[in-house]
Amino acid sequence: xxxxxxxxxxxxxxxSHGYDLKRDYDTFFGRGRPLPFGQVYSTLGRLARDGxxxxxxxxxxxPDRKRYAITPLGRQEVATWLTEPVAAEPYxxxxxxxxxxxxxxxxxxxxxxxxxxxxxHMRRMRELTEVKRGGSLTDALLADHAMFHLEADLRxxxxxxxxxxxxxxMVRAS
Amino acid sequence: xxxxxxxxxxxxxxxxxLREANLxxxxxxxxxxxxxxxxxxxxxxxxxxxxxxxxxxxxWFDGRRLDTLDDGRRSELRRTAFGFxxxxxxxxxxxxxxxxxxxxxxxxxxxxxxxxxxAAEWLERLExxxxxxxxxxxxxxxxxxxxxxxxxxxxxxxxxxADEPTxxxxxxxxxxxxxxxxxxxxxxxxxxxxxxxxxxxxxCADREVVVRDxxxxxxxxxxxxx
Numbered sequence: 001x002x003x004x005x006x007x008x009x010x011x012x013x014x015x016s017h018g019y020d021l022k023r024d025y026d027t028f029f030g031r032g033r034p035l036p037f038g039q040v041y042s043t044l045g046r047l048a049r050d051g052x053x054x055x056x057x058x059x060x061x062x063p064d065r066k067r068y069a070i071t072p073l074g075r076q077e078v079a080t081w082l083t084e085p086v087a088a089e090p091y092x093x094x095x096x097x098x099x100x101x102x103x104x105x106x107x108x109x110x111x112x113x114x115x116x117x118x119x120x121h122m123r124r125m126r127e128l129t130e131v132k133r134g135g136s137l138t139d140a141l142l143a144d145h146a147m148f149h150l151e152a153d154l155r156x157x158x159x160x161x162x163x164x165x166x167x168x169x170m171v172r173a174s
Numbered sequence: 175x176x177x178x179x180x181x182x183x184x185x186x187x188x189x190x191x192l193r194e195a196n197l198x199x200x201x202x203x204x205x206x207x208x209x210x211x212x213x214x215x216x217x218x219x220x221x222x223x224x225x226x227x228x229x230x231x232x233x234w235f236d237g238r239r240l241d242t243l244d245d246g247r248r249s250e251l252r253r254t255a256f257g258f259x260x261x262x263x264x265x266x267x268x269x270x271x272x273x274x275x276x277x278x279x280x281x282x283x284x285x286x287x288x289x290x291x292x293a294a295e296w297l298e299r300l301e302x303x304x305x306x307x308x309x310x311x312x313x314x315x316x317x318x319x320x321x322x323x324x325x326x327x328x329x330x331x332x333x334x335x336a337d338e339p340t341x342x343x344x345x346x347x348x349x350x351x352x353x354x355x356x357x358x359x360x361x362x363x364x365x366x367x368x369x370x371x372x373x374x375x376x377x378c379a380d381r382e383v384v385v386r387d388x389x390x391x392x393x394x395x396x397x398x399x400x
Contacts, residue, residue: 122376147374151373
């Protein structure tokens with residue numbers, strides 16, 4: 001749900017055409033997943049319908065071009081969004097926890113699963129470390145964000161591994 | 175394999191630190207040894223480096239049995255073929271950065287002029303050219319660790335052993351120190367074995383093993399990552 005707000009934010013910087021918005025979005029936020037043109041224009045259409053942007057047609061020889069500008073309502077929405085923290089994820093409901101509990105419940109190798117998961121996480125950490133070495137500052141900061149989340153998972157894997165015996169007793173007793 | 179532990183066990187009194195631990199490291203590899211506190215990872219590093227002798231099992235370096243060498247020959251090997259970086263640098267605080275870097279060369283009877291030149295080169299590679307005359311007790315944690323890296327690499331070791339080299343540093347400083355350690359070791363063709371509990375540090379390595387309750391789990395050897 002960040003695409004409309006990211007486009008609004010880019011428009012708060014300066015009025016722009018859809019093409020320029022897409023280019024800026026891809027540069028700052030795309031990270032290998034460019035925003036389709038169709039989504040840019042459909043999003044701008046909805047923002048215009050809701051009174052958050054205005055689109056001014058510009059005459060010319062080519063196809064009809066619109067220059068979009070943010071409205072006071074759109075500005076207010078961006079301001080609110082930028083001050084609201086994102087809800088914390090309920091990590092204990094994640095697939096990792098479910099797999100460990102189910103493995104213990106079914107008498108499978110939960111420790112082996114955690115070891116394999118740690119190795120998979122570490123492989124991703126190495127890939128992101130490479131991205132940081134060769135990339136721009138924005139690449140590095142985005143990789144850092146992903147790495148800190150992976151680190152949180154890795155700490156959870158270590159703590160769970162250390163408590164696996166107690167967790168197994170609890171799961172089997174219930 | 176340049177470094178190998180075969181079925182290595184080691185105890186401190188009644189506490190078992192390593193239980194038949196196995197690890198093989200190829201020349202030029204960068205390997206991280208991970209694990210919780212007290213898991214035995216530092217004991218494994220010390221056994222591999224010939225600082226501790228195992229109670230049982232074998233340690234090999236470059237085709238030679240290390241654990242059966244006498245103390246004198248092991249010390250010589252540590253001075254000539256190995257470099258060490260520890261968590262708190264273990265530099266001599268009263269000496270300057272340049273003197274600390276020169277120390278292993280002078281102990282190996284390198285002429286002082288030559289040692290001075292080599293130390294200056296290494297301090298420059300570690301971005302410390304202006305700090306050679308500064309006492310290491312006056313340096314920041316990150317600067318001191320860079321001096322420790324220069325000291326570890328100045329003898330052109332075959333293997334660098336690092337024990338929690340960024341443990342006392344913040345994230346960005348630690349990252350810079352690891353980049354320098356791994357980057358320069360690779361340039362020199364040195365093998366690096368680094369003990370760490372920090373996933374970011376381990377991510378600078380080619381692969382990691384985990385020590386748990388004195389046993390080594392190697393996801394690449396067991397096929398978990400094939």
